[in-house]
Amino acid sequence: MHDIRFIRENPAAFDAALARRGLDPLSAGILAVDERSRAIKTELQQGQARRNEASKAIGQAMAAKDVDKAESLKAEVAALKDRMPALEAEDRETGEALQAMLAAIPNLPANDVPDGDDEARNVEIGRWGEPRHFPFTPQDHADFGPALGLDFEGAAALSGARFAALRGQMARLHRALAQFMLDRQSGENGYEEVNPPLLVRDEALFGTGQLPKFAEDLFRTTDGRWLIPTAEVSLTNLVREQIVAVESLPMRLTALTPCFRSEAGSAGRDTRGFIRQHQFEKVELVAICKPEDSDAEHERMCTAAEGILQALNLPYRKMLLCTGDMGFSARKTYDLEVWLPSQQTYREISSVSNCGDFQARRMNARFKPEGEKQTRFLHTLNGSGLAVGRTLVAVLENYQQEDGSVIVPETLAPYMGGITRLRPR
Structure with a gap:
């Protein structure tokens, strides 16, 4: 607003x-x-x-x-x-x-955001890691994943396209990734773990900017509630209609939740595989802070997301999005894009956005600075730390072996119950 x-x-x-x-x-x-x-x-x-x-x-x-x-x-x-x-x-x-x-008007871009109509004008900030050299032609996860427990056919019979069932060792790897991310963000990075509602009212989605403009991207229940497209909605709205005590700032929150999206605007994109699903899990990061702290908080949040990719030894690049590629509520966004060997390109795995006071105005979320009589609007930030399904895809493709097996990253060993390699069934 x-x-x-x-x-x-x-x-x-x-x-x-x-x-x-x-x-x-x-x-x-x-x-x-x-x-x-x-x-x-x-x-x-x-x-x-x-x-x-x-x-x-x-x-x-x-x-x-x-x-x-x-x-x-x-x-x-x-x-x-x-x-x-x-x-x-x-x-x-x-x-x-x-x-x-x-x-109905999107947030105004920060001064240092590059101008541009689409992703072609995004600016690369840096890269981490070197893409692996394969002695064989790397396969797409959609081709070798089913033998490891990535069941697209069974899920399609239940729910239709853009759904998947994870079975056995694949389900264990997915759970390991999610728990590792949540532990890292809530432990080392200091985000408070929250288990939030998955169903929200209109005003919550209005507060974070999904409504009224993007209703077609959401799923609605028969009683008028909405399934969350991201835990950003639930976490950010925890300060809705509140005057937050200044001593509690910055407020850093994280949650591992299912997310639900209709993908109305992505017809024909990523129709194969596990990259773009109607239902997926994500570890979300949200920060609520004083205006003067939001730029530093933005960099801190991005570093927290990057740390997951580094711990998994997944090559990635950091992109500063241009004005034409940013989300509706964002004033500045970094995208982290992970290397996918089968596509020989980097694909988005996390967006980390500073929304300034845009969402806080829509939620009427404020704080009272010390020594001042008037309240001020908070600044809100959000980012993926990370999308679990896309991280699973990156692990499968980057750690794949010629025999169709996948080596489990060492970082995940404590979560895998002794499984060090996913083997074709």
Whole structure:
């Protein structure tokens, strides 16, 4: 959500920032509605004040036996009472229209975010690790994974496309990855573990920016709740409608949850394999902090996500997303892309975003700085630490052997119950 005061005071700067997002100028339309809204509020306030004043004057006129003046004042009060409901209705409608306009506009990009229309203009920040040289042609995980327990056919019979069942040693490896990530983020990196709800109301998804614009990407239940597309929704909304104690900041939260996405906008993309699923697990990272700390918190969160890839010895690169490739709520985003040998390219495995006060305004999440009377909006950040399914794919492909087996990374040994290699069944 955007600050209407900023738009009033900086309409040209607001439009210039929107242009970097590929949007036409919007300030004139917003300010026209805002001006009408303020005019209605002023008329309401003046009408209410005049009604109170006239009501008192009626008593004074009656006491003075000035019947004509009393009747005139009664007529004025009656007219004001008749006018008020229409004004109040117009006030609500105009206010809702203004909020709807503001709610549909994406966050403004940070100054150091590169301009660009799509991922082609993303900027590589750095790389870690060297892609493995295979003495054989590496296979796609979708080809050798079924022999190891990655069951696409059985899941499709149950649920349709973009679902998978993990069996035996494959399920154990997936669980090991998830538990390792959660332990690392909650232990070494200091994120508080949370087991949050998977079903949320409209206002939670509005708070983090999925609603109203991206409803088609979500699954909704028959009672009007929504399945979370990411634990970001549940974790971030834990401070909804709150004034957070300043001494509790920064608040760092993590959760391992199933996530559910309709993938409405990805028709034809990654139709094979385990990369893009309707249901998947992810370890999410969320930070809630003071505005002056969010840039440093962003770098810290990215480092926490990178540490998982480094511990698993998976080559990756770090990308700074351009204005045209960032998510709706983000002001700055880093993507971590892991190397997939079968595709001979890097694929996204984590997005780490600083949302500034954009989500906090939508949630009305604030804090009171020390020594100040007024509250300020918090800053929120979120990132994957990591997506478990995509990490599983990266492990399978990078650790595959010519005989179809997969070596288990040493880091996961404590979680694998003695299994050091996945072998074809």
